[in-house]
Amino acid sequence: MVYAYLSILGMALILGVMGHRHTEVNHATVLHRAWRQLAPLLIRLPIALIAASFVGELIPQALFGEWLGERSGLSGVVLASVLGGILPGGPTVTFPLILVLERAGVGIPQLIALLTGWSCFAVHRVLAYELPTLGWSFVWRRWLVSMILGPLSGALAIAWL
Amino acid sequence: MTVFFLLLGAAAGALLAERQGLEAVTGALLSAGELIALVIPLVIIAIVMAAYAQALLPREIVERWLGRDAGWRGLFIAIGAGAVTPGGPFMAFPLVVGLRAVGASLPICITYLTAWSVLGIQRILIWELPFFGVDFVVLRLVISLPLPLIAGITAQWLGEPGRH
Known part of the structure; x- marks a missing residue:
């Protein structure tokens, strides 16, 4: 956790200094844009984390361990990829949910497959951005090649661990 | 939400x-x-x-590097560019639309989007690191490194989609 804080603080400082030296970068504009992204999260994120914490207490852990735990192996990886692929919503929604799954005993390879499936398929993102801007002929090709990525990442993780 | x-x-x-x-x-x-x-x-x-x-990071620079005939070098630049692209989809998708407009191929665009999805530094810093810790993030990153390339190379067999 300390590493996370230090690394991110360091990067923010470096970029801030670079921005300071760059004539086209205006601190006020940048901070204003940051605030516009941040403000909704300050309300949504705590609520999401509390909701996720409640849901986590309710999930029957034994069931999860059996289907998606460390010992579920490749079938668990495939199941996790599919589950990740159909998860709707951006990171605000997904990460608290995935954290709940982790605490419920989902294995590391399965967790990696889930994250890969979610981030590559990204149903919410496709509907809101990709389909309107790039069209169906682009989307189905990208989906087709993305189908192997979730199971592949989980299988690699099993081989690695 | x-x-x-x-x-x-x-x-x-x-x-x-x-x-x-x-x-x-x-x-x-x-x-x-x-x-x-x-x-x-x-x-x-x-x-x-x-x-x-x-x-x-102005958009024009990325578009210049990943445009038409970028080839193998382009695939690797696409991975790097995808990983460092800041901002959410409102940043990445206009960039891909711009790339298509200047003639970037389907594999390049898919490599870029996949890299942005699985290696995106911003998402890792904001979400993954605080929630899952360094060990998990490093493992997932190492495993995910080849994924954008695999997606891009596979996409070469699919043919170019029509312009939207």
Whole structure:
């Protein structure tokens, strides 16, 4: 956790200094844009984390361990990829949910497959951005090649661990 | 989305109170509070950082490097560019539309989007690191490194989609 804080603080400082030296970068504009992204999260994120914490207490852990735990192996990886692929919503929604799954005993390879499936398929993102801007002929090709990525990442993780 | 979580939280909280009593609810609230205290400062710093990165990285430069005939070198640049692209989909998709407009191929665009999805530094810093810790993030990153290339190379067999 300390590493996370230090690394991110360091990067923010470096970029801030670079921005300071760059004539086209205006601190006020940048901070204003940051605030516009941040403000909704300050309300949504705590609520999401509390909701996720409640849901986590309710999930029957034994069931999860059996289907998606460390010992579920490749079938668990495939199941996790599919589950990740159909998860709707951006990171605000997904990460608290995935954290709940982790605490419920989902294995590391399965967790990696889930994250890969979610981030590559990204149903919410496709509907809101990709389909309107790039069209169906682009989307189905990208989906087709993305189908192997979730199971592949989980299988690699099993081989690695 | 906020309303959805409010309803979910209220329903799950009520169910938890009914099944396991108020103590379970307080316990869950406390652990959520710890997580909130830990995560919120990180999110604040990360978003400020991302806003600076966004201001420093003009779109034209990326488009120049990944345009028509970028070839193998282009695939690797696409991976790097995808990993460092700051901002959410409102940043990445206009960039891909721009890339298509200047003649970038389907494999390049898919490599870029996949790299942005699985290697995106901003998402890792804001979300993954605070939630899952360094060990998990490093393992996932190492495993995910070849994925954008695999997606891009596979996409070469699919033919170019029509222009939208």
